Amino acid sequence: MQFYLNGYTPGDPDVRKAQLPDKQRGGHAALDDMQPHLARHDFFAGGRYSLADIALYAYTHVAPEGGFV
DSSP: OHHHHHHHOOSOHHHHHHHHHHHHHHHHHHHHHHHHHHHHOSSSSTTSOOHHHHHHHHHHTTGGGGTOO
16 A cells, blocks of 8 residues: 555655555455455355456455555
């Protein structure tokens, strides 16, 4: 996440750095919501593979790069 904020987000780098803890808390909250759902279901929505699973994969497969382990 820090890489993305520093490399792709316009604006003052100090402001972006100050925003990082809040953004990471939001990311952890989202992952904390997804994990129990996916522990009980094979797919995220509709009981079958869908665009929701594809969209979530796009972000979650690089979660360790953002400090989410």
